[in-house]
Amino acid sequence: MSNSWQEAKEVLHTLKKNGFESYIVGGAVRDLLLNREIADVDIVTSATPDEVATIFLKTFMMNNQHETIIVRLNQLHFEVTTIRGETLTEDLKRRDLTINSLALDDEGEIIDLVNGEKDIYAKVLRSIDPQERMSEDPLRMLRVARFVSELGFEVDVELRDTLVRKKHFLKKVAIERITKEWIKLLKGDHRNSAINLLVETGMYEELPDLLLNKDLLEQFTNVGALKNESETICWAIHCLCIGANDETPLKQLLLSKERLRGVSSRLSYYKNRKKNEWTSLELYQASIQVALDVEKxxxxxxxxxxxFQELNLMWEALPIHNRSELAVSGRDVLRFFKKEQGPWLKEVLSLAEHLVVTRHCRNDKHAILQALEKRSDEL
Incomplete structure (x- = not known):
């Protein structure tokens, strides 16, 4: 078991010692049974957030309606939520899927009130009262597709019918939540099964900001495995699959500016790479990480x-890898040309980089300044 699991059990023991029920719930228990890597360990307890805060030294209150508090223990963070409803039974039956409705007590005993363990081994996604569960939070419908992608499970007939009937509620879900599930879906080992579910249920029609249609979804099924790829690569692939040459379609998805810039640079160099091999100058301007991502x-x-090895050798062979390695500085250029600082300086330094990277000039202060002087008419 992972360290996080052991620390989580310590949280349970501490809560129990203070007179409160507490259990590990949801995905962590599911993944334990599936022998999958456990990312997050969620805990429910009969204690209120205020009571939890008095028990543990380091806690952080979350500003939400679910009565959740973050407990920090030995550098790890755990979401501790007050049991929903009057009892654990009520809490577990209100969860999205039976496979996520399992609990584990401090003695390591699994509590299964909805045959979730049976569904795990049968590889079935099922919900207790699916219409009610999907209506409570429509994002759960996209989560069903995401679990198909991650686990390769079949969807129960009643739940599948609910996805068809209730899919229009997906339009009410905040786009930030949609994009997180979409990326997880793309990264799954069984992505194509999930895409088939989106098509068969028509759920993709209720995700207008992703700009999907049947033909475009088919493009995603021909892409290699994305499981270990960065979100930036996944979004670049998304753009290419929907026929976009730049990041414009992503601007309505409220992604970070940094993410948009990352996607933009990769798509730009990908477009160039379709026509040309890497040159020393393009490789330098791109950076090795962007270049490797383009090849990926x-x-x-x-x-x-x-x-990749060949590309890395090309990178290592470059005379410089960034402007800080250039043998001249802006101050050197100003002093040499005896001119006031202005926009021209940036152009001169770019030219110096160009000359050095393309080996028209050694990376030596005197050599660079002499080369720039010869081109002074262009400056």
Whole structure:
């Protein structure tokens, strides 16, 4: 078991010692039974957040309606939530799927009130009162598709019918929540089964901001495995699958500016790479990480690539890797040309980089300044 699991059990023991019921619940118990890596361990307790805060030294109150508090123990963080309803039974029956309705007590005993363990071994996604569960939080419908992608499970007939009937409620879900599930869905080992579910139920029609249709979804099924790829690569793939050459379609998804910039640079160099091999200058301007990502994108789209090792050797062979390694500074240039600082300085330094990277000039202060002087008419 992971360290987080052991620490979580310590949280349970502490709560029990103070007179409160407490259990590990949800995905952590499911993944324990599936022998999958456990990412997050969630805990429910009969204690209120205020009572939890008095028991543990380091806690952080979450500003939400679910009565959740973060407990920090030995550098790890656990979400501790007050049991929903009057009893654990009521709490577990209100969860989205039976496979997520399992609990584990401090003695390591599994509590299964809805045959969730049976559904895990039968590889079935089922819900107790699916219409009620999906209506409570419509994002759960997309989560069903995401679990199909991650686990490869079949969807129970009653739940599938509910997805068809209730899918229009997906339009009410905040786009930030949609995008998180969509990326997880794309990364799953059984992504194509999940995409088939989106098509068969028509759920994709209720995700207008993702700009999907049947033909475009087919493009995703031809992409290589994304499980270990960054979100930036996944969003670049998304753009290419929906026929976009830049990040414009992503701007309505409220992604971070940093993410948009990352996708933009990769798509730009991917577009160039479709016509040309990497040159020293383009590799320098791109950076090795962007270049490797572009080749990874080409690989995922079944296009011919330059082996990563070869690309790394090209990078290592560059005379410089960023402007800070340039043998001249802006101050050197100002002093040499005896001019006031202005926009021209940035252009001169860019030219100096160009000359050094393309080996028209050694990375030596005197050599660079002499080369720039010869081109002074262009400056």
């Amino acid at each position: 994108i080409r690989s995922l789209l079944k296009e011919k690539i330059i082996p």
